[in-house]
Amino acid sequence: MDIGKRLGLEYGPPTRNAFGEALLELGRENHDIVVVDGDVGNSTRTQSFGDAFPERFFNVGIAESNLVGTASGLAASGKLALAASFACFLFCNAYDQIRMSVAFPRLNVKLVGSHSGISVGEDGPSQMAIEDIALSTSLPNFTVLVPADAPSTRAATRAMFAHEGPVYLRTGRPKVPIIYPDGVDFQIGKANQLRDGRDVTLIACGLMVAAALEAAHDLSQEGIEARVLDMHTVKPLDEEAIELAARETGCIVTAEEHLVQQGLGGAVAQAVVARYPVPMRFVGVPDVYAESGKPQQLLEKYGLMPADITKAARDALARKEAQHAGSLS
Amino acid sequence: MMAENGNRPRRSLDELRQTSWRLSRQIMKMTTDAGSGHPSSSLSAIDTLTALYFGGIMRYHPERPQWPDRDRFILSKGHGVPALYAVMAEAGYFDPQRLMTLRELNSPLEGHPNMRALPGLEASTGSLGQGLSIGLGHALAARLDGRDYRVYVMLGDGEADEGQVWEATMAASKFDVDNLTAILDYNQYQQTGPVAEVMPSLPPFADKWRVFGWHVLEIDGHDLQAILEAFEEVRQVRDRPQMIVAHTLKGKGLSPFEDNDVNRMHGETLDEEQLEVALSELDARYGYVAGVK
Ligand SMILES: Cc1ncc(C[n+]2csc(CCOP(=O)(O)OP(=O)(O)O)c2C)c(N)n1
Ligand SMILES: [Mg+2]
Numbered sequence: 001m002d003i004g005k006r007l008g009l010e011y012g013p014p015t016r017n018a019f020g021e022a023l024l025e026l027g028r029e030n031h032d033i034v035v036v037d038g039d040v041g042n043s044t045r046t047q048s049f050g051d052a053f054p055e056r057f058f059n060v061g062i063a064e065s066n067l068v069g070t071a072s073g074l075a076a077s078g079k080l081a082l083a084a085s086f087a088c089f090l091f092c093n094a095y096d097q098i099r100m101s102v103a104f105p106r107l108n109v110k111l112v113g114s115h116s117g118i119s120v121g122e123d124g125p126s127q128m129a130i131e132d133i134a135l136s137t138s139l140p141n142f143t144v145l146v147p148a149d150a151p152s153t154r155a156a157t158r159a160m161f162a163h164e165g166p167v168y169l170r171t172g173r174p175k176v177p178i179i180y181p182d183g184v185d186f187q188i189g190k191a192n193q194l195r196d197g198r199d200v201t202l203i204a205c206g207l208m209v210a211a212a213l214e215a216a217h218d219l220s221q222e223g224i225e226a227r228v229l230d231m232h233t234v235k236p237l238d239e240e241a242i243e244l245a246a247r248e249t250g251c252i253v254t255a256e257e258h259l260v261q262q263g264l265g266g267a268v269a270q271a272v273v274a275r276y277p278v279p280m281r282f283v284g285v286p287d288v289y290a291e292s293g294k295p296q297q298l299l300e301k302y303g304l305m306p307a308d309i310t311k312a313a314r315d316a317l318a319r320k321e322a323q324h325a326g327s328l329s
Numbered sequence: 330m331m332a333e334n335g336n337r338p339r340r341s342l343d344e345l346r347q348t349s350w351r352l353s354r355q356i357m358k359m360t361t362d363a364g365s366g367h368p369s370s371s372l373s374a375i376d377t378l379t380a381l382y383f384g385g386i387m388r389y390h391p392e393r394p395q396w397p398d399r400d401r402f403i404l405s406k407g408h409g410v411p412a413l414y415a416v417m418a419e420a421g422y423f424d425p426q427r428l429m430t431l432r433e434l435n436s437p438l439e440g441h442p443n444m445r446a447l448p449g450l451e452a453s454t455g456s457l458g459q460g461l462s463i464g465l466g467h468a469l470a471a472r473l474d475g476r477d478y479r480v481y482v483m484l485g486d487g488e489a490d491e492g493q494v495w496e497a498t499m500a501a502s503k504f505d506v507d508n509l510t511a512i513l514d515y516n517q518y519q520q521t522g523p524v525a526e527v528m529p530s531l532p533p534f535a536d537k538w539r540v541f542g543w544h545v546l547e548i549d550g551h552d553l554q555a556i557l558e559a560f561e562e563v564r565q566v567r568d569r570p571q572m573i574v575a576h577t578l579k580g581k582g583l584s585p586f587e588d589n590d591v592n593r594m595h596g597e598t599l600d601e602e603q604l605e606v607a608l609s610e611l612d613a614r615y616g617y618v619a620g621v622k
Binding site: 039043088089092093126127292293298301 | 487490521
């Protein structure tokens, strides 16, 4: 992958690794934390917690429904329960359990799904979660976190445990560019403005934050100044930041490593239309399942590169200018 | 010439041994070349697949993959698909040259089976637990359509952790589908450890399927003669589904895999050095020399 490299961003550990490290640290501090995993601890990176605290680690085998149900019971009896698997198996295999045993009773269960998006690469579509943001944000009472890099994932893991109620934390498989300094703060529900601009706003989450930063850099070479928001909390959305972006920049592009029609973009659009309608464009996985390939090749083929964001930004900007011209004439 | 009834020439035991040797080599080479994949999970399955496709057990037309009367094979443990690709290339579903495009962009040989990408694949799998239910559906459709095709489903032993496997087990028994045969690739390991440690009450398997009303056999899953006999036996069974518990070695006993006590290199490919070792061990065991036969 080369996203962010032209900006000089360095690649750090995968977000799943950062989560695993933070989990281990938190496990030392808080003995109420218990982890349930489904025979994939070496993939989700809960394994180091399991090795350090075997009595607080439950590998229930390849059985995602039971995984979520068990976490629910642990939480109902006062434990800080975390359930982890590949994001696709967690959400697609155990959705009813997530709905009935976690969301509806509003239990303090933390779900962590790894292998999100198409940057999973060679393993192919069966292992790629591209529906999980839609599924998780659809559930009442849920908080949904999609951090962009290793430092913010460590902070998000902490924030997740500090938060009372169901949370979904989405992590990824490959190494990703580092955007934040170590020790960065993570405030649930509060977008981070990484760059200011008045022509267009780029709102992104996860790996697409680095892509948006690169796109903003390229746009500024053309004289277009883009604001960049890291919308790491997809639910609840920071509607204030979205409204301000709409008012101050007049058009918005969203970018996410998820199906384009039901994730971050759809949620932002709803807020924009309700609060301050402006032209929008959407970058995300089109309405198809991807395929096997190298992460970089897939991001290119399915339109998730910085160049796709710059193109969307130019489109949105042209639309905004056409509307202004129309209203003047 | 192809028989219109889809019966395939039955290779001799010697030929089957040689086929299995050749395909085992291909599995290791193509996964090492791809740099990712599940060679050990594929190697434990290759003898069963070789017997099914080349031992005169399954009937199929590679040039007519949708032929309605074909027998169906469903690889429920989809990550073992390099074994199936090797077998399908050998059977003539596609040019064996394509094996080296495994997991590449635009190749139909995806990391896990995609039935819409490669004709001859009967199901899109890779999320464990689903294949037996799909097989049951095919078996019921045969009955409705008055067709006499058979359905074979291969499951992983760790995969049997999934509740859906047991849901399908009960339903298949209820509907008395005698055209459904499951093979359990009992290679003793799953992703994070031995099956007996990850889920201690799961093995032994045979009695569990027996109490659900299945006809159950246990065999050495690397003994081609035993595999062929098992497939002959299940064909004679009436009014109940059949389970063949195939005792196998994850990595076929080759030392680079055997050296790993955690999971027999689950989901890891051999590096060039390990590949050399594994290939020469395999050649020595079979007594064949690559390139000669
Ligand atoms: C529903 C689901 N959960 C988790 C996984 C991840 N996974 C892939 S292979 C595997 C282990 C499978 O073990 P087993 O069935 O014994 O197959 P083997 O590789 O030993 O043949 C796991 C947990 C998956 N593919 N699907
Ligand atoms: Mg196994």
